[in-house]
Amino acid sequence: MTQHGREPGVYLNTLAFRCTPTLVGDDSVYVRHLDPETLKLWSDFDRQCKQRYGDEAAQAPYSIATTVLSVLSNGYVYFDPDYKGPFLASLEPLADDLIRRVFTLTYWLALGERIDAIDLKAPPELAKRIAGTTEHRYSLAEFLTPQINTQPTAPNWVFRTVAWGLSQRMAGPWAISGSKKIRLRPDTTGGLVAIDDPWENEQRGRFAVSRTALRLKTLPNITSPILMVTSRVTRISSSLVFSRTALAVQPGEDRPVLEVPLNGRGGARTVNRLALEALGRLEMDYSILSAIAKRSQAEQKLLAEAKEQRRKALFAREHPGQVWPILGKNYTFPIGTGTGMQHLRELHKHFRDVFGGTAEPLVIRETDMTLPHRPTDPERVTAKELERRKQERANSDSKEPLRARGSAFPQPESIVAAVEAAGFTKLRIACLWYRDETRLRMLDTLCKTYGLDTAGLDPHDGQEFSLHGTQITAVFHLASDFLKPGGPDGRQQALNETGASLVSRDGVLVGAWCETEIPTADDAPDGAKGDLEGLDAKHQTRTILAALGAPTQYILGRNAHGVIHPKAKDHPAEMALLDLYRSLGIIDDRIANALQPQTTHSAYAVSRIAHVGFHVRQQNKRKGEGGSPKVVITASALVPPLRPGGTWTMLGWSSTKPQWQPYRLAQTDFHTTAYPQENGTRKTHRQRWDDAAETIELALSDLAEELDGVPYVVTIDGLAGRRMWDGLHNVRQGASPQDRTSRYWLPGSSLNPAERPDAVIRINVEDDEVPPPVSTTRFLKSRADAVREGETTRTLYQVVQDFSTPVWILCNVPRAYDGDGAGRLGSKYTRWDAKRSIQSDKKDERRKGEMPQNWYSMTATEIYPIACNPGVSGEALAFATAQLCHQTLFWSDRSRFPVPLHAAKQMDLNHPQYRRTAPPEEQQTTEPGTDEPDTVPEE
Structure with a gap:
């Protein structure tokens, strides 16, 4: 070890620290714990408020009390009436009389009483009981002492x-x-x-x-x-x-x-x-x-x-x-x-x-994982060749990169193999357009993708032309009345009039690549006002095309600045085409490359198991909607070939049509149906999520039968999954399933051993829950005190655990920060030193202002494999998950979610009913994400 106490290697520095008794020191707070009788009175009060406001989702407005107490007590007050441990906490002591008066006013004002009619000398029983609750002064350090080989169990108020x-x-x-x-x-x-x-x-x-x-x-x-x-x-x-x-x-x-x-x-x-x-x-x-x-x-x-x-x-x-x-x-x-x-x-x-x-x-150390070389990565060259290129570049005016990036697209032969694995002999891409500028963008992208010469290539509408022999073709159709913003009337007839053949049959797999735009007030009928979302042709046409079984992808032809004319490489068009392949369920050889045998010493073969992702989301009610919130569930499964070297395939599933089928069919079936409706029975929060977990349990039972003995692992977004399975919670690690409050412990836990997943992989991408990376430190072997600092990293790190199995952190550097031409804003100074714009007639003197631009930071994906069967390697699964984030299907860089979970999520994001409306008081703008665009090809 070095004199710093670390083994040689690279360590991740994060804005995450152990919260120990020594860190909090003498800090203390004042807490009143509500007893069961007081909680019962609060529940009665809450029910009265629901009845008064006529809304089952309404809560007793305790913000009246917390706002008043915050103003009167220097600001630090927190009230939590949750049944698991209700409490009132403050940084300073609160007088009983003040509590009694504040909750008396809260009670009667919430129930509609006039302020001057409230008798502060006759408080309701609820106010008396809260005020009469003993106020305890707690030292925070007492609740933060770690216990050996045990998850921390500090109370909620801590x-x-x-x-x-x-x-x-x-x-x-x-x-x-x-x-x-x-x-x-x-x-x-x-x-x-x-x-x-x-x-x-x-x-x-x-x-x-x-x-x-x-x-x-x-x-x-x-x-x-x-x-x-x-x-x-x-x-x-x-x-x-x-x-x-x-x-x-x-x-x-x-x-x-x-x-x-x-x-x-x-x-x-x-x-x-x-x-x-x-x-x-x-x-x-x-x-x-x-x-x-x-x-x-x-x-x-x-x-x-x-x-x-x-x-x-x-x-x-x-x-x-x-x-x-x-x-x-x-x-x-x-x-x-x-x-x-x-x-x-x-x-x-x-x-x-x-x-x-x-x-x-935290001690977080870099692993020895080798990420697969992607087609989009710079080409690998020897040191000698790199030096030769440097010399050539020094003697010329060339600005070509020393190591050129490859294409984001898979080889045509790989696409053909995936099409044949799906039971077809040919792929036809039907391009539906209504602006010539968009048509030319589509044609240019197809030609660059398949290495065609654009000179003289100008196919007529309805004229099918070859992209790769007879096995991959394209055809253009002018579809103005079908695609332009407006109401739904006449769209089906307009599609019929184009003459486009969009049904996959007779050995031909068909995908639709369509132009779209976000509607504006100018698209509304004369004098009409209202919901612009109702004029969005994309949502209407997607439903129509899905009914034909045609997977779709959209490309934006016009934005707020007018018709789009790409200045250089047309990344949105390229990503739209890639995502069309994903919608078609085409799994090319990039996935097989990503899941090559690992550098770990584990015998657990991640290339011979199915990788399954479940996406779960609650669709909350809009204003004016009735009923309970809807739970939307979609899934995808990457299935390995029967023989090594074969083609991977992808299955899909949704809660609106709960059966496993080829991904393209699962997605189109999902898009033709409305989001699930709750039945007339009122359900509690626990019942709703238990029912969702049971739906997934049945889906996994069906999947095990479909896979016929092929082992599989399940990947879940931890934020959504924690509502459904107690076994995903950190505090439950090492605990007994018998102590659960959820119906099921983990996905598949109720199935017989032969049908259960080998492991459940919990993914977390929430910025306030995953240690925020800031830099790296390399401790060298040569000298005991030698270190090197690094600003960014893109590799996988293991959090050194105190007991049991570790969690892994995959660090990501956003393309906008580290890509070609990126300015790396914020890498050397903060926004307080942002440079102002410079206007000049001389191009080399002009400068774009830095304050209006987005400044990027590293992000991190937490990967936590939970083994369900013996012989499963958590390290091998962490590596495989990182590789399936590193190699995506839908664009040229990383995704926060691995391929199966991302594919499941996209089924939902592309649903015609998925909400994309912004509050009318503010105009929404599309801003780059921290890593990946969720629906870059479309929005």
Whole structure:
């Protein structure tokens, strides 16, 4: 070992630290635990509120109490009436009399009583019992002592309150970029906000702030809870009435910034009126909330005047001062998203400086996995050849890369093999278009993909032409009336009139590549107003084509700036074509290459098992919809060939047609049916998710029969799956299934041993739950004290566990940060030093401003295999999962999810009913994702 206490190797540095007794020190909180009798009274109160508001989803509005108590007690208050451990917590002691009066007002105001009619001397039984509950002062350190070989089991209130004291210690001056200092203020969520040093756009008047969150989480088989530190750009709206939340600067130097939820509908949101009434009745200072209410009133008046005059409302664009309304996500804004890597590294250093030796990082070491060489990777050349090319380049004006990237597309022979494995002899790509510019983009992409000479190639509509012999062809059809935005009437007839043959039959597999655009107000009928989503031809035409059994993919022909004319490589068109192959269920040899035998010493052959992914999502109700939320389930299965060297195939499944069939058929069947409807029986949260787990249990039983003895593993998104299976929870690792509260312990756990999956692989990509990577450190063998620092990494790391099996972290560097031509914004400095734009007649002097652009950081995918059968290698499965993230089907770089889970998810994302609507008060814009575009070819 080196003198640093680490074995030689590469280690990942993250903004994740063990939350130990020494880290929290003397921090303490005040907690009142609600007993069963009090909880019963709260449940009765909650039921009365549901009846009054006529909504089963309504909750008793305890935000009245928490808002009032936050204003009166320096901000740190948390109330959780959850039946698993209800509590009221605060950083400072709360007087019994204050509690009694606040909950008396909350009770009667929620039930519709007038504020002046409430008798504070005659509190309801619920208020008396909450106030009479003993207030305990707890030292946080007592609940954070790790137990040997045991997951941490700290109570819920510890997870909710531990960040309060830690954020206060991190507050104050933050030294970045040498002498520059940024003031960090604590906020009432237990985070930090740089509200005194906001970012401003170049044209002035629009603002954003840096917000840092501290959240307590757990990791599998680590004995201490983990403190995750994340940072983001929070953009500030110029209007308050369309925001759901606002930050408010309280009077006084030592008071935290108050995060205030806003009530009401969009265009009329304001501070909780009942909380204002309660504070007035208590004769307490509530100037901060009054300021929010007055601003809301002024803005609502401005909106009303603008509507009356039939003009757009113009809100003042100035420094927010005391009230900072938070803008909803993914809307057009002149300040980009993302803080950049240097920001995170500076934050990491600040945390270490503040907490010193008490800041104990996780030990996360790089594995010896070798990632497969993808077609899109730069070609592999010897050192001698690379040197020769350098010399040639030095003696010429060439700007060609020293190692050229290959094509993102599989070899035609591989596509042909997949088509034949599906039972067909030919693939025909039917291109449906209505703008000549889009037609030329499609033709150009097909020619480049299949190495055709475009000179003189201009096929007539309906003329089938060869892409690869007689086995892969294409045909174009002008389909204006079918594809253009508008209502549904006449679309089927319009498709019939094109003469397009779209049914797969007589040995020909057909896929439809279609043009689309996002409808605007100009597409609405004369004088009509309303839901533009109803004019989106993509959703209408997808249903029609799915009924024909034709897998589809769409390419955007026009955006907000007009008809699209790609300046260089047409990445959206290339990805659309790749995703069409995915919709067709074509599994080319890139997957076999990705699952080659591993470098591990395990005999467990991941290339001989099926890899299954289940996607689960709750489709919540829209405004005006009735019934319970819908649970949507889709799945895909990568099935190995019967003989080594053969072709992989892919099956699909959905909860609307619960049978395993070729992926292309499963997807089209799913897209022809509406999302599932709940029956008339009201179900509890537990019942709904138990039923969903049972549906998957039946699907796995059917799959085992379909696979006929081929072993398989199941991959699940941990965030969705934890509602269904207790065995996925960190706290349950090593526990007995008999102690579960869910109906099933893990997917397939109720099946007989021969039908069960070999393992369940839990995937987590949530930024606030996976250790945020910031850099690497390499400890060298040659000298005991020698280290090398690295800024980014793309490899797989193993978290060194305290007991049992480890969890793995796959680090990702977004293409927008590290791709060809990427500026790597934020790699050397923070947004506080963002460069301004430069306008010049000379091209080499011009510069694009950096503040409006998105700044990217590394992301991470957590991979946790849970073995269900003996002989299963968790390491081999972690490697295989990483490789199936590294080699995707649908574009040229990585995905956060491995192939089977991504394919299952795309079935849902492409469903005609999947929600893509934005709130009408803000125009939504498409922004690059952190790693991959979820539906890049389409939206």
